[in-house]
Amino acid sequence: MALERVAVVGAGAWGTALAQAAAIAGRDVTLVGRDPAAIDDINRNRRNSAHLGHQPLSDRITGALVLPDSDLVILAVPAQASRAALKPIAAALAHLPVVLTAKGLEHLTLKRQSEVLVDVSPTAIPYVLSGPSFAVDVAAGRPTAVTLAGDNAEATSAVAAALAGPTFRLYAADDRLGVELAGALKNVYALGCGAVDGAGLGASARSALLARAFAELTRLVVRMGGSASTLTGLAGLGDLTLSCTSTQSRNYRYGASLGRGESPGAELAEGALTAPVAKQLADQLLIDAPLIDAVNLLLGGTTTITDIVAGLMSRPLKREE
Numbered sequence: 569m570a571l572e573r574v575a576v577v578g579a580g581a582w583g584t585a586l587a588q589a590a591a592i593a594g595r596d597v598t599l600v601g602r603d604p605a606a607i608d609d610i611n612r613n614r615r616n617s618a619h620l621g622h623q624p625l626s627d628r629i630t631g632a633l634v635l636p637d638s639d640l641v642i643l644a645v646p647a648q649a650s651r652a653a654l655k656p657i658a659a660a661l662a663h664l665p666v667v668l669t670a671k672g673l674e675h676l677t678l679k680r681q682s683e684v685l686v687d688v689s690p691t692a693i694p695y696v697l698s699g700p701s702f703a704v705d706v707a708a709g710r711p712t713a714v715t716l717a718g719d720n721a722e723a724t725s726a727v728a729a730a731l732a733g734p735t736f737r738l739y740a741a742d743d744r745l746g747v748e749l750a751g752a753l754k755n756v757y758a759l760g761c762g763a764v765d766g767a768g769l770g771a772s773a774r775s776a777l778l779a780r781a782f783a784e785l786t787r788l789v790v791r792m793g794g795s796a797s798t799l800t801g802l803a804g805l806g807d808l809t810l811s812c813t814s815t816q817s818r819n820y821r822y823g824a825s826l827g828r829g830e831s832p833g834a835e836l837a838e839g840a841l842t843a844p845v846a847k848q849l850a851d852q853l854l855i856d857a858p859l860i861d862a863v864n865l866l867l868g869g870t871t872t873i874t875d876i877v878a879g880l881m882s883r884p885l886k887r888e889e
């Protein structure tokens with residue numbers, strides 16, 4: 569399978585970082601955006617100032633407003649924007665490998681990103697890239713390891729090899745559903761951990777929440793058909809830990825604002841959009857998910873994280889599982 573020509577759709581922080589990773593891996597990369605000024609910045613100044621500051625970009629990256637002929641497409645727009653971004657390019661994606669990178673579930677349909685892709689372009693071949701990876705780290709060439717999940721082992725390894733570089737390591741996996749769900753749901757817990765820190769409830773409380781979040785995440789994903797081993801890997805524990813403990817995470821920061829009793833800024837926080845979807849899915853499947861319920865309460869704005877945590881602490885004691 570020829571995978572030389574890579575196009576990244578979405579010229580935000582993550583799309584630009586992934587374009588950089590693919591360029592470092594030796595691919596010819598087109599970074600497709602919708603803002604002419606950003607595309608001009610990429611082509612003229614070799615940077616994407618609006619989304620990645622002064623990070624110099626590889627000469628192998630060309631900015632464009634239109635998707636060119638490609639061997640591999642990476643989609644890197646926010647989860648709620650994926651359907652709109654895919655529609656105009658649906659025909660061009662037929663039979664192509666498409667790597668999905670947004671960590672969120674679609675609001676109106678409760679669908680995963682790969683389900684959205686199949687709706688829009690039924691013969692496109694979905695892959696899911698997830699794991700602990702901040703755009704600034706990947707773009708700067710700091711060591712990063714992620715999971716790439718696909719349905720065909722040989723083809724997934726080929727896509728992983730096409731994107732791998734000296735500082736960007738992709739582990740091929742076959743549990744596409746589990747990887748996708750773990751990536752979307754961890755943002756909800758990251759928001760909760762941020763809120764605990766924002767309210768000054770202490771590192772012990774945050775670690776307790778993180779550990780219980782891991783148990784709840786595992787329970788949910790396995791019940792929805794994912795594999796338990798995915799949860800102990802990069803896309804599960806790896807990403808959950810990163811997002812729940814780092815002020816670099818937008819979801820954590822969003823939660824921290826809520827914890828401090830402030831209104832969060834306009835920054836993208838996929839967890840705030842995915843939390844109600846996660847609750848609906850858990851309710852439909854009759855899965856007990858007290859932490860997802862708690863984050864939804866917090867987002868509802870009628871109670872504080874301190875009161876929510878007190879409520880969780882007073883739940884009847886049971887065995888830890």
Ligand SMILES: NC(=O)C1=CN([C@@H]2O[C@H](COP(=O)(O)OP(=O)(O)OC[C@H]3O[C@@H](n4cnc5c(N)ncnc54)[C@H](OP(=O)(O)O)[C@@H]3O)[C@@H](O)[C@H]2O)C=CC1
Pocket residue numbers: 578579580581582583601602603619644645646647649650652653669670671672701702703704836838
């Ligand atoms: N940033 C990170 O470190 C990581 C992010 N991710 C995931 O990547 C996704 C995107 O995040 P990130 O890149 O950081 O977000 P940004 O806000 O930096 O960028 C989002 C980009 O998507 C573009 N966009 C939005 N809507 C559309 C649309 N309808 N059609 C075409 N383009 C559109 C925006 O264009 P415009 O600029 O014109 O508004 C912008 O360039 C999120 O789901 C996140 O979970 C995953 C791992 C790491």
Ligand SMILES: O=C(CO)COP(=O)(O)O
Pocket residue numbers: 671699700701702755758807810811816817818819820836837838
């Ligand atoms: O998913 C991410 C890191 O793996 C990015 O997280 P945030 O969207 O919370 O910044």
